[in-house]
Amino acid sequence: MAKVKDITRRVAILGGLGGAGYLIAKADSLTMGSGFQNVARVVEDWTMSAQRGLMGDRLAREYRASDISPFFKPNGTYDPGTDEYNGHVAQNFANWRLRIFGLVDKPLSLSLAELRRLPRRTQITRHDCVEGWSAIGMWTGVPMSLLLQAASLKINARYAVLRCADNLTGEPAKGGEQSPGQYYESIDLRDAFHPQTIMAYAMNGKPLDVAHGAPLRLRVERQLGYKQAKYVESIEITDSFSGIAGGRGGYWEDRGYEWYAGI
Amino acid sequence: MTERGPVAIDSRPENENWLARLRAWPRRLWHEAFGRVSEKEGFYRHGALVRLTHWINALCIIFLLGSGLNIFNAHPRLYWGMTGTDADQPFFSLGAVDTPAGPMGFTQIGAWQFDTTGVLGWSMADGQFQPRGWPSWMTIPGFQSLADARHWHFLFAWILLFNGLAYLLYSLWSRHLQKDIWPSGADIKAIPRSILDHIKLKHPTGDAARRYNVLQKLAYLGVIFLIVAMVLTGLTMSPGFNAIFPWLLDLFGGRQSARSLHFISAALILLFVIVHLVEVVLAGPINEIRSMLNGWYRIPQDHSKDRE
Numbered sequence: 001m002a003k004v005k006d007i008t009r010r011v012a013i014l015g016g017l018g019g020a021g022y023l024i025a026k027a028d029s030l031t032m033g034s035g036f037q038n039v040a041r042v043v044e045d046w047t048m049s050a051q052r053g054l055m056g057d058r059l060a061r062e063y064r065a066s067d068i069s070p071f072f073k074p075n076g077t078y079d080p081g082t083d084e085y086n087g088h089v090a091q092n093f094a095n096w097r098l099r100i101f102g103l104v105d106k107p108l109s110l111s112l113a114e115l116r117r118l119p120r121r122t123q124i125t126r127h128d129c130v131e132g133w134s135a136i137g138m139w140t141g142v143p144m145s146l147l148l149q150a151a152s153l154k155i156n157a158r159y160a161v162l163r164c165a166d167n168l169t170g171e172p173a174k175g176g177e178q179s180p181g182q183y184y185e186s187i188d189l190r191d192a193f194h195p196q197t198i199m200a201y202a203m204n205g206k207p208l209d210v211a212h213g214a215p216l217r218l219r220v221e222r223q224l225g226y227k228q229a230k231y232v233e234s235i236e237i238t239d240s241f242s243g244i245a246g247g248r249g250g251y252w253e254d255r256g257y258e259w260y261a262g263i
Numbered sequence: 264m265t266e267r268g269p270v271a272i273d274s275r276p277e278n279e280n281w282l283a284r285l286r287a288w289p290r291r292l293w294h295e296a297f298g299r300v301s302e303k304e305g306f307y308r309h310g311a312l313v314r315l316t317h318w319i320n321a322l323c324i325i326f327l328l329g330s331g332l333n334i335f336n337a338h339p340r341l342y343w344g345m346t347g348t349d350a351d352q353p354f355f356s357l358g359a360v361d362t363p364a365g366p367m368g369f370t371q372i373g374a375w376q377f378d379t380t381g382v383l384g385w386s387m388a389d390g391q392f393q394p395r396g397w398p399s400w401m402t403i404p405g406f407q408s409l410a411d412a413r414h415w416h417f418l419f420a421w422i423l424l425f426n427g428l429a430y431l432l433y434s435l436w437s438r439h440l441q442k443d444i445w446p447s448g449a450d451i452k453a454i455p456r457s458i459l460d461h462i463k464l465k466h467p468t469g470d471a472a473r474r475y476n477v478l479q480k481l482a483y484l485g486v487i488f489l490i491v492a493m494v495l496t497g498l499t500m501s502p503g504f505n506a507i508f509p510w511l512l513d514l515f516g517g518r519q520s521a522r523s524l525h526f527i528s529a530a531l532i533l534l535f536v537i538v539h540l541v542e543v544v545l546a547g548p549i550n551e552i553r554s555m556l557n558g559w560y561r562i563p564q565d566h567s568k569d570r571e
Contacts, residue, residue, distance in 0.1 A: 006297075006299075009557065010297055013297075013556050013557070016318065017318075020318070020322045023322070023326075024322075024325060024326075027326075027329070027403050027404055027405075027415070028404045028405050028406065031404040031408070031411045031414075031415070036414070037414070039414075039418060040414035040417075040418065043414070043417050043418045043421060044417075046421060047417060047421075051501070051503040051504060051507065052503075054507045055503060055504075055506045055507045058506045058507065059506065060502065060505065060506050061505060061506075061509050061512065063345075067345070069346050069348070070350075071348060071350035072348075073348040073349060073350065126345065126346065126502075126518065128500070128502050128518065129338070130337070130409065130413075131337040131338040131409065132334070132335070132337060132338035132340075132522060133338050133340075133346075133347055133348040133349070133519075134345065134346045134347060134348070134518050134519055135346050135348050136345065136346055221502070221506075222502050222503050222505070222506045223502055223503065224502060252410075255410065256408070256410030256411060256414075257409075257410045257413075258413070262501060262502060262503025262504070263417065263500075263501035263502075263503055263504065
């Protein structure tokens with residue numbers, strides 16, 4: 001007779017091989033299930049904790065002017081194209097305002113002219129799209145930390161939620177079902193107060209063009225392209241984003257992508 | 264041994280009852296796969312941790328290759344340097360173009376372009392032909408989803424990392440790496456002979472079968488190196504990790520170079536896996552697989568001398 005230990009071992013071996021075979025054979029249907037999506041969020045938490053534990057407030061690499069890409073691929077929305085937005089384009093964004101509200105003591109509403117008078121930061125950084133391509137551009141804008149300090153955050157403030165003027169229809173070829181929706185993004189205060197996190201109004205020394213997010217976009221270096229919200233109209237300070245749109249903190253996050261886009 | 268003892272391992276020619284032999288076959292296979300090999304016939308070849316990490320690693324490689332190809336499909340072009348977009352010339356790309364004869368899938372390598380319609384660039388998925396770098400049957404998930412493929416990729420990347428560290432630390436501590444895998448001076452001198460043995464498909468027997476041959480050692484060292492390269496080039500693609508270890512960008516020659524090297528290393532790992540599986544089949548699949556399941560390896564005897 002085989003020993004109990006041997007039988008246990010056989011069961012473990014066969015169970016392991018069977019489990020692995022099941023995973024491989026059922027990968028497609030598992031992908032659609034909530035169990036796998038929950039596992040993915042746990043993995044995202046590990047990645048975020050590990051990266052943040054190691055990176056502290058380190059800066060993303062900054063490049064030389066000669067490194068700037070001659071062609072910087074626009075992506076997502078190329079032109080919001082609504083009547084309201086077209087009106088702003090016609091007026092050269094003279095009446096565009098950035099509103100900062102929510103969990104703040106002093107809500108703000110700033111014109112582009114006012115933003116341009118504030119202290120600015122210029123940085124030449126690399127933009128990595130989640131799809132795989134990269135381009136280098138020079139961005140000039142107001143550090144978000146200055147704006148949030150001016151608005152004076154309440155004690156329970158946790159996230160900055162940016163709402164955008166573009167309604168993105170999505171590109172089915174790039175990933176299954178994508179319903180149209182207003183673009184939005186969110187970052188937490190740790191990224192919001194990072195020195196390289198700016199509300200950029202200029203790219204490569206010129207005012208932002210429409211394809212790249214005119215008149216105002218977020219630059220949160222150390223994260224992927226979809227976090228770099230374009231056409232930003234407002235920053236709402238919240239303690240949670242679960243009640244906004246799909247509840248995952250951003251347009252692409254609501255469509256399955258990670259909220260922490262550092263990888 | 265009791266009455267239920269081992270089934271005859273050598274198929275006896277006197278047993279002419281083919282039905283009985285056929286019936287005995289599953290039990291024989293079971294015994295071959297799980298039966299303990301005696302010290303006389305063989306030896307304990309793989310420790311438990313090596314076996315466990317081997318199979319976890321195999322599962323990781325399947326999921327990482329499949330999900331990696333799905334991720335690749337989101338931008339099926341490879342470049343050298345720090346940056347690269349559609350405006351730049353890739354050194355490798357998969358794509359589809361319209362021709363008078365209909366859509367054509369192509370594979371471009373440097374200046375060459377090949378028609379790979381139906382497999383690469385343009386293939387069937389979800390019941391219809393579509394532009395698709397790698398075909399559905401190669402990718403995880405089978406449908407095109409960058410978001411979901413990334414979830415699978417990062418899940419198994421974490422498992423691979425811990426599994427790989429467990430293997431490496433154990434192998435260094437137990438001196439498995441130094442004793443069994445690191446080639447000796449005599450091994451290096453035996454390389455030409457080992458190449459000849461491989462060409463002749465001659466596998467070691469007797470005492471020589473207790474050790475890895477030198478090409479085997481080099482292949483295992485090579486795949487360890489490649490997996491380390493996969494982890495590092497993978498992390499170099501992460502903008503968050505770039506802030507942690509920016510020198511990795513310089514080590515690999517830029518972010519897009521790291522992406523390309525990640526892909527090339529994956530291709531070399533796949534090549535290793537194919538050669539590895541072919542060698543398992545040639546060297547006696549049941550014996551080889553058993554030794555990776557319960558650790559016991561039966562030493563192949565040199566039968567050529569019996570006939571002399």
